[in-house]
Amino acid sequence: MALPQYATDRPEPAAPRPHVLVVDDEEDLCRLLTLRLEHHGFRVSTEQTARGGLEVLEREVVDAMIVDVRLEHENGLDLLVQVQNRSVDLPVVILTANGGVETAIEAMRRGAYGFVTKPFDDLDLLQKLDHAVERVRLRREVAGLRRLVGSAHHDHRLLGTSDAIADIRELIARVGPSDATVLLLGESGTGKEVAARCIHAQSSRASHPFVAINCGALPPELLESELFGHKRGSFTGALRDKDGLFHAADGGTLFLDEIGDAPPSVQVKLLRVLQERSYLPVGATEPAMVDVRIIAATNRDLQAEVLAGSFREDLFYRLHVVPISMPPLRERTEDIPLLAELFLTRATAKHGLGAAHISSEALQILMTHSWPGNVRELANVVEGAALLTTDAVLRPEHVRTVLPQRAEDSLVEFRPRGVERPPQEALSILGSNGNFPRMRQARDAFDRLYLQEALRRSGGNVSAAAKLAGRNRTDFHDLLRRHGIDATQFRP
Known part of the structure; x- marks a missing residue:
């Protein structure tokens, strides 16, 4: 019986249609251009x-824009400048009234790809769009090959346009060239290893190993051997001398991921490396010198671990020279469209699926998910959804099929008998999307709600609100200032 030929029977996916965005205040013209x-x-x-x-x-990936130079109460050239600031490679074709030569010249000076005068000729507009779309396709293809696909090496870029990730890039740019020890903090999947590689790439050690x-x-005994090496006969199975990862990283950078899981025996040896730049291989009597920059990462609260006695306080302060907190994806949702499109490019290249794009409906689902697994989860979901596509368009049903079901949607809520469910305001403090906050975050959120309610009940009178809260007026003013609350907003 012959086996089915899956590889040869699958039809070639259709190339996605170029996406053109038209911005014009004339509804009839928009309909005409669409047709x-x-x-x-x-x-x-x-x-x-x-x-x-x-x-x-x-929200979406756009291949070209058509912008009317005269919008109602707005100037199309101002929009052109804003588009250029966001994406310098996005081609914009300007629509001008017949005879508006000076405006057209100004548009080209500001970076427009071209201009078409009204009433426009279909052939002229189509030629400009075809050339513009081809140019942006080639640029994206080259950028994709350089950054995403055509390399076996890890990506050394923290991708995104949000302020949160821009701040991280700026901090890395300042810290990278130094030799300072860095502690990367943040939830799993936020890109701590990518950040570590960025730091290494911007240092004077970039030409040396990143390990x-x-x-x-690894279990404690094996971790110690892997890091520091061992001498033959130092334990059962040690049949020959072995160099550890510190030796392998000499001159470069050693990245210790999940440092909070390191056992006490390893913590002691790490402290010696940081203090003396030397270590003792397992079973050795003479220390080995090493020149290594250490970058550590954890998703734990190491200060709490120190208080609990499970992590050495002296090692914590040695590692905590430059702490960098990686933002979770839910705090940089504006980066999701770019990241999703890049992960889709990577997935289609990896699996030989051909070019594809994400529908706006599918993107909306990605934008509203809470992403407890952060960027790593987004990459996996996009890759899984890409494998389900048949027409080069990633649709909502593809995303829903591979998107993990949220715990609050699948589990029956346990509530002790006789205990009422907290009010909606309290639920919002505790995180309605399944992300339970730290106690300090919850306390700050409650304090803010409490102060706002006191002002609301007192009609914005600070003295009366302070009396309601049982605080003196000066203290109450300090609390308002700390939480950025303007009492005048609550006055009738």
Whole structure:
């Protein structure tokens, strides 16, 4: 019986239609452009305001734009500048009134790809769009090969346009060239190893090895041997001398992931390396010298571990020279469209699926998920969904099939008998999307709600609100200032 030929029977996926965004305040013209462009194989989105156009750019990948220079109460050239600031490679074709030569010249000076005068010629517009789309396709293809696909090495870039990730990049740029020990903090999947590689790449050690190990992945005896090496006969099975990872990383960087899982015996030896730049291989009598920069990472609260006695206080302060907290994905949701598109490019190249794109409906699902697994979870979900596509479009049903079900959707809530469910305000403090906050975060959120309610009940009178709260007026003012609350907003 012949086996089915899956590899040869699968049809080639259709190439995605280029996405054109039209921004024009004339509804009839938008409909006309949509009909003409869709007839020639484009996918078209239309908006009648500059703000609407910018919101589309936040949500979706756009290959080219058509912008009317005269929008109602707005200037299309100002929108052009904003688009250029967000994406310098996005081609924008300007629509101008017949005879508006000076405006057209100004548009080109500001970076427009081209201009078309009204009433426009279909062929002229289509040629400009075809050339613009081809140019952006080639640029993305080259960028994708350089950054995502065509290398067996890890990506050394922290991708995203959010303020949160921009702050991390700036901090890494300042710390990278130094030899300072860095402690990367944050939830699993936030990109701590990528950040460590960025630091190494920007240091004077970049031409030397970058060696990484997960301290929680090995039993204590094996971890000690892997890090520091051993001498023959030092334990059962040690049939020959072995150099450890510190020796392998000499001159470069050693990345200790999940440092909070390191056992006490390893913690003592790590402290010696940081203090004296030497270590003792297992079974050895003479220390070995080493020149290694250490970058550690953890998703634990190491200060709490110190108080609990499970992590050495002196080692904590040796590692905590430059702490960098990696933001969770739920705090940088504006990066999701870019990351999802990049992960899709990587997945389609990895599995030989051909070019694909994410539908706006699927992207909306990705934008509203809480991502407890952060960037790593997003990458896995996009890759799984890409394997389900049949027409080069990643749709909502593909995402829902591979998206892990949230715990609060699948488990019956346990509530002790006679205990009422907290009010909605309390639930919002405790995290309605399954992300339970730290006690300090919850306390700050409650204090803010409490102060706002006191002002609401007192009609914005600070003295009366302080009396309600049982605090003196000066203390109450300090609390308002600390939480950024303006009492005048609560006055009738």
